Amino acid sequence: MSTQPQVPAPVSSEEDRAPDSGTRPARPPADTRTVAGRWTTSRWLTVGVSGALVALLTLAVLVAGFFRHSGAVTDQLVDHSSPALIEAVRLESALVDQETGTRGYALSGQRQFLEPYTQGLAQQKSAADQLRALTSHDRTASADLELILARADRWRTDVAGPIAAAPAGQPLPASVAQPDRGKAEFDSLRTALRAQQQHLGDSRTRARADLAHTRRMRNWIFSAIGLAVLALAVLAFIALRRGVNAPLDRLARQARAVADGDFDHPIDSGGPADMRALARDVEAMRRRLSAELATSRAARQTLDAHAADLARSNAELEQFAYVASHDLQEPLRKVASFCQLLQRRYANQLDERANQYIEFAVDGSVRMQTLISDLLSFSRVGRFHREYVQVDLNEVWRATESALSMSITESDAVLVHDELPTVAGDRTQLGMLLQNLIGNAIKFRSAQLPPRIELACRLDGDLWRFSITDNGIGIEPEFAERVFVIFQRLHARDAYPGNGIGLAMCKKVVEFHGGTIAVDRGHTGGTRILFTLPATEPSLPHPPTVPDAEPEAPTE
Structure with missing residues (x-):
């Protein structure tokens, strides 16, 4: 009875013994002596996916912060700087209309020339309200607006108001009869208006510069995101290729070599710990199958030898059966024939008992011949076909x-x-x-x-x-x-x-x-x-x- 060689089961300890020597523990591979070398595929995937998610979340936070800043810059430019500058221009236009109306009325004495003055007052109030709302967060712009309104009130009190209140066709009051005084006050108002517009223009320029800078930042951030995603994809491909695909391809090539008949081809694989454990299990299976195959081959060779001996023995037995049947039937025929001749020739000299004995001998010979013939026919069933x-x-x-x-x-x-x-x-x-x-x-x-x-x-x-x-x-x-x-x-x-x-x-x-x-x-x-x-x-x-x-x- 043949015994099967004991194949050692794969072990994950630091001392893996050689499968055949059994004398000295084999030195573990270099990649198993490090922490990363003992990691399994699932652990590598968990760490890799977690790192990728952290990177993507970081990029998402940066993108959210960028969009928030970009929205604030855009809102500042669209909702505050540009409208404030427009309202400042409207305010200047309203004050200029007031000055034009009062001057025309003073020169002509006709009340219709005061219409620009009246409209300018309404437009001034509207523009001032809009500017006050738009520049509430800007102390400089608010101070400019208050200065303009204060000078406008003083100009209206000293110059425009008395002119507009004077009856038509009558001379102007003595307090406004001096044109240099009105001009000086309105020039002072114009100076304040230009200063306000300069400040608002500078603020709008800064907002536009911030917006341009934000656009550049957007381009850089999205480029960085694209590069990061590409780098993650490349790293994932390389990691899967080296950590999963390459060991599996190597294991598959070795398994195909064994399947093609090279049963002594050793199977090993690198990569994560579970890949190496799988390779060890397959190697253990290969050794067991190789041992079983060797035993099977030996048994088949023994069986073939026995089959050849049996075929030779059957051929000899067939030859023997045929020859023996003829050799046995010939003496039996002679016994039967000579007994019948003895009975016929000496019938008068033989008593009834002797004749009965002869009949017994003849009957036994005939039955023996029939039995041999039947045995020969039985042995030929299935052979002579x-x-x-x-x-x-x-x-x-x-x-x-x-x-x-x-x-x-x-x-x-x-x-x-x-x-x-x-x-x-x-x-x-x-x-x-x-x-x-x-x-x-x-x-x-x-x-x-x-x-x-x-x-x-x-x-x-x-x-x-x-x-x-x-x-x-x-x-x-x-x-x-x-x-x-x-x-x-x-x-x-x-x-x-x-x-x-x-x-x-x-x-x-x-x-x-x-x-x-x-x-x-x-x-x-x-x-x-x-x-x-x-x-x-x-x-x-x-x-x-x-x-x-x-x-x-x-x-x-």
Whole structure:
């Protein structure tokens, strides 16, 4: 009994022993002595994905901060700086309209020239309110607005108000009759307006510069995000390639080499810890399979040697059986012949007992010859077979009826059958099958009824199922298996002649054709034999033995 080599199970400790030496612990690979070398694929993926998420979240925070700053800069420019500058221009326009209206009224004395003054007052109030709201966060702009409004009020009190209140067609009051005074005050107002517009323009310029800077920052940030995403993608590809794909490809190449027949090819792999553990498991499996294969090869070689010895022994036994049958039959024929000659020549000198002894000797010789012939026929079933041919069982049935015509006539037997199929098989052996089944039905017939033998068949999938039924003495259920064993007889020889080979030969023929045969245990009132034959051409159970020529028996 061969023993299988024990393959060490993969271990994850720091001291992995060599699988075959078992004497000194192997030094662990360099990548397993570091913390990263002991990490598994899932841990690498967890760390990598976590790092990528942290990087992406950081970039997302930066982008959110940028958009917030960009929105603030844009709001400052759009909602405060530019509208404030526009309102400052409106305020200046309103004050200029007031000065123009009062001056026209002072020169012409007509009230319609005061309309620009009246409209300027309303426009001044509206522009001042808008500016106060827009510059509430800017102390310089608020101070400029208050200064302008204060000077405008003083100019209106000193100059514009008295002019507008003077009746039409009458001379101006003495307080406003001096034009230089009004001009000086309005010039002072203009100076304050220019200072305000200068401050607001500077604020708008700064806001535009901030917006341009924000746009540049946007371009840089989005470029950095793109580069970061690209770098993460490249790192992920390289990590998967080196940590997963490359070890798997290496393991797959080594496994294919083993699958292609190089069973001694070692399997190893780098990469994460679980990849190396997988490689060790596959290597352990390869060693176990290699050991099993070596054992199987040795067993197959032993089996081939035994098969060759058995084939040679079978050939010798076949030669021996044929020669022995001829060598045994020739002396038996001589014994029978000379006993019959002795009986005829000395019949007057022999008493009844001597004649009985001679008859016993002749009968025994004949039975021995029959037994040898039956044994030779039994041994040839399945051996002397050339190829399967299409056999019409209807023709085989008619040939069997013709061969058994004398027994059928003597017993008044009635033979009926269904329309029989054509099957692939050996015509001679199928004829032996039907002849033995019908012959047994006639031999073991009932003493009260003439034999009636029926052969039925039906197709069941890829099998033809046959049943041959008679009304004879039947077979007890406890003997249903025994009747198919060679030399097994259920009756005394003087009651029913024969050697007990018929049903054993039937079983051998059916099994050679790929079918089965059995006694129907539930049938009563006779015997029913069930057997099957393939509906398609069966494969040979063993290579056919076709002798070129049979050896001749030696003669005396």
